Amino acid sequence: MGLRTQDRVSTAARKTVAAGPAAGDRLPTPPRERRPALAALAALLVLAGALGATVLVMRAGDRVEAIQITERVPAGSRIPESAISSVLVAEDSSVNYVLWSQREQVLGELRAGADLVAGSVLVGEMLSGEEALAADEVVVGVSLQPGQYPSGLEAGDTVAAYWVGDDAPPGSDGSEAEASTEPGAPVTDAVIAERATVATIHSSDESTGNSALPVTLRVHTDHVAALTRAAAQGEVSLVIVGSSGE
DSSP states (O other): OHHHHHHHHHHHHHHHHHHOOOGGGOOOOOOOOOOOHHHHHHHHHHHHHHHHHHHHHHHHHOEEEEEOOSBBTTTTTOOOGGGGGEEEOOOOTTTTTTTTTHHHHHHHOOSSSSOTTOOBOOOOGGGESOOOOOTTEEEEEEOOTTTTTTTOOOTOOOEEEEESSSOOOBOOOBBBBSSSTTTTTEEEEEEEEEEEEEEEEEEOOOOGOOOEEEEEEEEEEGGGHHHHHHHHTTTTEEEEEOOOOO
């Protein structure tokens, strides 16, 4: 009996050893080694990636409102308002876009430096501030009072210049030109220049009490002397006429 009891005890001990320690008797595992430097680097990489993505999205969304040509404009011509519209384009510092906010300057002062085709986005290199004068043309400035020019007069208009004094108009040679009216009657139909082109119009300064409208004309050299003398006396009136092709 004692031998059998000893054998059972030995067998139970072996089973206990084979089964390992009880759940509450497990050996403690060594703690994991924390690396704060690697954790900080990972956080920085994530942050940098997020910032980079944000910048790309913002740059992709940067737009400027530029001028687009909607109809053909011949070289040397003024650009009419009907030939432009606004368009959003990607901002690019290497491209000299003409912005929509600059349209007043484009319409009032500049000309097409080359043929402009519909659909093209306007850049500064396409424009010119000057129009070449013909060999027989000169530029003359006149100062007009209300009543001496039609309303709606614009740069680019073709006009006729009339002398509106009470005496005979000055001739190109300095002499008095013959008037077709009877003596003492105002001369209102003496043409100084049958065709001239309005180059520019400057705003009158009414704040100083001066309501005169300064206008620059392109005229044939044959009319310069008479036009400048009449302009000096304030006796010039402009009438809009049709262009050569009309």
